[in-house]
Amino acid sequence: MQKLSFIIKRLFKAVVVLLAIVVLNFFLIRAAPGDPAQVMAGEAGAADAKFIEQLQEKFGLNKPLHEQLAIYVGGIVTFDLGYSYRQEQPVAKLIMDRLPATLLLTGTAFFISIALGLLFGAIAASRVGTLADTAVTSLALLFYATPLFWVALMSILLFSVVLGWLPAYGMVTVGANLTGFAYVLDVAEHLVLPALTLGLFFMAIYTRLTRSSMLEVADMDFVKTARAKGVHPARITRVHVLRNAVLPVITLAGIQAGQIVGGAVLTETVFAWPGIGRLMYDALFQRDYNLLLGIFFVSSAMVLLFNLITDVVYTFVDPRIELK
């Protein structure tokens, strides 16, 4: 009961925050120089006053700003994300079209990073000061510090150009028209490089976080007690230390999960992965206001949702935490 009222309260707050974000974004994006009509005119190679007027009317830019805002917010509260006049399609459809690709990429990267991050973090923590520990922490530091796009480009060079093992870009082999298992295999092949590139970066963070958190817990009295009682060291690591050290990892996972829908701009661009990150990137440069706001809206909604989920998950993992 207490949990339910907590969730309702938090949901209400989330809606208010979301609306504030919508309004803020609305003004932020219009503060950037240039508007979609100018960009379209710039691409056309020619423009006269009539052409610009036509575009402005089409984009609804000829109305006063407060009216534009009212129209937009009015749409949002009825779950209408508006229309991308540049792409001639509803924003919701554009986002839904790209969602599967993005979820596949960021979702895979998410699980790779958590699984490997926890594993390597635990290995390093239980062997502090050994060669294994040094190797894990150094590698984690390396992956964390290297720019993502560089890792991406280098992995393409090595695995696609030099070795020829994996496809360099895209989500499917264009023109192959595969179906069934062959299709799944094809997508999986294309997924390896982008998912690993993206996953390794987050894996590095989880590794470092798990390691330091476990070391902190390992020094606590109840662990010493367990050791004194003669509990098997592996069991101590697994049950006593890891379980108590996992809270910060969940916090970070919640943050990462919230960003899953926003896509990964750099990775998607380098690997030509047809996801939401690239949609956002293009929309930004084209000043496609409605599309950009729509993506912002969906991603911030996701961040808020996963914050809430994280809070609830805490209570299951650590019964000492109460929801109020």
Place this chain on the structure above:
Amino acid sequence: MLKIARRALLASMVASGAILAIAGSATAQEPKYGGTLNVVIQPEPPGLMLGLVQNGPTQMVAGNIYESLLKYDHDLNPMPSLATGWDVNDDGTVYTFALKEGVTWHDGEPFTAADVVFSADVFLRETHPRLRVSLEHVETIEAVDDYTVRFTLKQPFGPFLGIFEVGTMPMVPKHIYEGTDFQNNPANATPIGTGPFKFDEWEKGSYIHLVKNEDYHVEGLPYLDDVYWQVIPDAASRAVAYETGKVDVLPGGSVENFDVQRLVDLENSCVTGKGWEYFAPHAWMWLNNRNGPLQDKRFRQAIMYALDRNFAKDVIWNSLGTVPTGPVSTKTRFYTDDVPQYPHDPEKAKALLDEMGYDGEPIRLLPLPYGETWQRWAEAVKQNLNAVGIEVEMVATDVAGWNQKLAEWDYDLAFTYLYQYGDPALGVARTYISSNIAKGSQWNNVEGYKNERVDELFEQAAVAFPDSKRKELYDEVQKILVEDVPVAWLLEIEFPTIYRCDVKNLVNTAIGVNDGLGDTWLDR
């Protein structure tokens, strides 16, 4: 090292040109049918309805779907396309076109004179800003019969036969668009034309798929079964896609210039600079004639002397292109080299700056945010100007910001390149005539140059008849402009098209790949 690399590039261009020439003359090599061509498209176009959207990538794909009445060879001579022939009356005011019979739209409807009248007189007058200006010279457009169209002009209009290129006057189907809201017609998503390829599928963010038009009106064409236009947003990834054999053609501008040599050196890789003659992309720096020292002609001339334009051509553009003498491209009609010359001469630049008493007031430079090549070019220019004592501040911006700054005249120096469209009346006059000074567009007289004589000459030259009269007028206006330096002309750009050598007949006309791949075949 650089020098050798550049020579190698030139040599391979000559070689591939030679291969093309051999392929052209030795018709003994029978074209082969079938196969799929993979081409890079960059950036992803906003739409494929060529009558509504006129940007580069749209035309490159839609040039396969739509056609116009004429095509142009590399010397800009008109060739038949949907029109089989044309007649001009003696004073150059009535043009009569004979249309090809038996042409059908992709949905099976016949293409007739009514479609031409609807496209030119109704649809494009409403939607196409560049054509709209040219059509102001046209009094009436009539269908004489089903296969004859007559354009009656108000007075002679020199460039008239040059406005029938597919991006300028694409034929759109009357039976689909008549009486509808053109901009929001749902048919825009599934474009219907008369071209060699039909629209099949557009997987947004990945590829556009066109398939062979089995009922194409040219007997025996096209050769290819289908074409995939692949969307790859990162320039380095596009280069890799070509390197690993996933794409066969990199159209001009799809990779950074410093990658060109490496890609051309690959096995079975060819390059050509042809196919840009109609557009003749002319790069220059806008000089804001309203601001500070730029108001003084001597300052603008000093900039011209300060620039090492050959260095930019040789190093930044791998020796591709031509250093221009003035506002008209060597590829455009009525070009003359009988104008003042501006060799790289820093001493002369300094002398001019001393003479005008330039006090070292810094000026801003706005690069074109189109990638590394342009950034490096801006840095080279900055160095040239610094060398003669002009202080330059670089302004960082993205494409939208660049558009706005130009449209609002908020700049001192700004990079750009514009198309010439084969005739000074179409692609040159618009930059220099004072009636074209208006905020809100980046395609008019953005620099704010005013000269009554120049206005007069351009106005007369557009409607003079015959061409010999036009030539006299354009000769004079070129001299005045080059003396006044309203903008700083940098380079006649040749974007290299890189392709596998076994892709035959890829570039056949003055607009190259933009004219569709109807004649292209694979020797595999």
